[in-house]
Amino acid sequence: MGEAPTPGRALFDDDFVRDAVAAILDADSLPRIVQSGHPVLRAQAMPFTGQISADQLSRLIELMRRTMHAAPGVGLAAPQIGIPLQLAVLEDQYEVPAENAAARNREPLDFLAVLNPRYTAVGSATASHYEGCLSMSGWQAVVERAKTIDLAYDDELGAVHTRRLSGWQARIAQHETDHLSGIIYLDRAHTRSLASDAEYAANWARPDIAAARETLHF
Template identity: 50%
Template sequence: MFKANAKVDVALNRDVEHLIKTGGKEGILPIVQMGEPVLRQRTAPYEGQLSRRTLTKLIETMRTTMLEAPGVGLAGPQIGLGMAIAVLEDHVREGDEDDPREIGELPFHVIINPSYEPVGDQTRSFYEGCLSFAGYQAVRRRWLDIIARWQDEDGNRHEERLHGWPARIFQHETDHLSGEVYIDRAEIRSLSSDENLADLWCEDPVPTEAAEELGFDL
């Protein structure tokens, strides 16, 4: 639970309410792009600074913005909010069962003050993208299995082992909250526009051919 004596930060609460209103009736916020300082700053932990009403509206707006983008995760800094909160959601689709990225069902989650640690030493390298670096993707090596920890909107603590693509999503969004963007540790020679990725490298999710042709290690 969040601190029993936590007080609403009136000024911050007002700022977040204003931010939410910028999404209009549709509840779709503009997504901050690379170069904005907020993407490079460590977020403040959430300790109950917002009223429950404002927090609920913020979560709803973040989810709407994420799905509309479309994306599978969205962190506070990506909407200009330096607070340790993110939303995640991804679903298995037809044909995903045999995907080497090991895509798994990831129901909607609000993750507050999240952290993770690897389980074992296995990693996988796949292309991934970011809503804050629109139009490009690059190969990023990530842990295959993690222990994920977070709090929900009620302050309840959770711990879960995640594997494959859901683990990658959790790592990606949690990294945002410490000021890291996926491209920081990506194979920079793999960087590709969305169009070129679709035309040249998406036939096999394992980027073996891209590694050979573009000159990077897997």
């Protein structure tokens, strides 16, 4: 029996990235969002070092934004469309009930494209909320994450940035950056909280997780 690939181990090269990007940009439709079990979701994504042209990068970012909106979602990482590249797009302009927004510290997030991102927690405070993922459609689970982070990243012009994010914005950035290391949200979740979308809507779609924590024992 052969050895199974180690999650997070590099499985792809620059030629794979170039071919995957070209195929997606040449298609006449939005790319398919790959689901859990696809090998690219468990690979260490490659740092962006100029594997594709500036025009291709700009077009890819715009295509990822459109794909994210169509899903719909608030973030999308390149591995989620089969490209093992350290690139993600983030945006949250959805209207949510005021009680939910307050409980989750959810503020609108303007569109942001990040290359080679990495984050560090600011302080020790954490928050736990239900999350879903476009690459695990139909399920949600509670994940404990840092309340505030410093997100360092490059923009598409090569400039280096550091941005402090808190609340739901920080959660989105952590979730998408994790994808670039072969990590999906379920790796960090309280698995006893795992719920189908239907059961979440019926039982746990509340501003906080107190009832779910008490009933599901996590």
